[in-house]
Amino acid sequence: MENKKRLVVGISGASGAILGIELLKKMQLFPEWETHLLLSSGARRTIQLETSYSIEQVEALATMVHRLGDVGASIASGTFKTAGMVIVPCSMKTLAGVASGFSENLLLRAADVTLKERRTLVLVPRETPLNRIHLRNLVTASDAGAVILPPVVAYYNKPSTVQEMTDHIVGKILDVFEIPMHGFCRWGEQPLK
Numbered sequence: 001m002e003n004k005k006r007l008v009v010g011i012s013g014a015s016g017a018i019l020g021i022e023l024l025k026k027m028q029l030f031p032e033w034e035t036h037l038l039l040s041s042g043a044r045r046t047i048q049l050e051t052s053y054s055i056e057q058v059e060a061l062a063t064m065v066h067r068l069g070d071v072g073a074s075i076a077s078g079t080f081k082t083a084g085m086v087i088v089p090c091s092m093k094t095l096a097g098v099a100s101g102f103s104e105n106l107l108l109r110a111a112d113v114t115l116k117e118r119r120t121l122v123l124v125p126r127e128t129p130l131n132r133i134h135l136r137n138l139v140t141a142s143d144a145g146a147v148i149l150p151p152v153v154a155y156y157n158k159p160s161t162v163q164e165m166t167d168h169i170v171g172k173i174l175d176v177f178e179i180p181m182h183g184f185c186r187w188g189e190q191p192l193k
């Protein structure tokens with residue numbers, strides 16, 4: 001466990017919980033990585049409403065599961081080394097918490113720590129259309145160092161299923177952390193083996 005790289009994965013209550021679930025599944029193929037999972041209360045709802053996964057099944061995909069109220073957990077401290085964090089999907093409420101530094105739960109605290117330690121924080125915001133508050137919060141988070149990676153479908157790889165669209169977005173997220181997802185298709189290149 002000692003030398004493993006660590007990725008904190010937050011799933012919040014925006015539509016697209018499956019993106020977080022698929023990311024956790026892909027991460028299982030990389031035994032050199034640990035995943036530290038946080039589910040917001042909104043995520044518990046969307047997982048039940050949008051997917052066929054139970055909360056227990058989602059949690060079983062992670063190396064470690066942290067409780068939202070446990071602000072004394074390892075990932076609440078900058079001394080606990082991680083490669084960074086992704087919030088996928090990121091609700092507008094959680095975005096607002098990140099942008100304002102309002103660390104009222106462990107998911108927001110872990111994001112705050114990621115930014116203050118100058119580590120990679122990827123936000124996958126999902127809402128449409130966006131109001132001015134959302135847009136301002138996205139700019140604020142970007143200015144603070146977050147990577148804003150909306151779950152936008154790519155067409156250049158000619159996806160024919162929702163799974164392929166989902167996989168491409170997950171591949172884009174993992175690419176930020178230089179994790180080479182099998183099948184990820186870069187423009188002008190063959191899919192990764």
Ligand SMILES: Cc1cc2nc3c(=O)[nH]c(=O)nc-3n(C[C@H](O)[C@H](O)[C@H](O)COP(=O)(O)O)c2cc1C
Binds near residue numbers: 045050091093126127
């Ligand atoms: C099925 C469903 C879909 C939702 N989709 C979105 C969404 O796409 N974006 C968003 O910002 N909020 C969405 N919400 C609302 C959030 O879940 C709600 O604002 C919640 O309080 C967010 O809290 P959290 O960020 O702590 O999870 C959705 C709620 C439900 C039940």
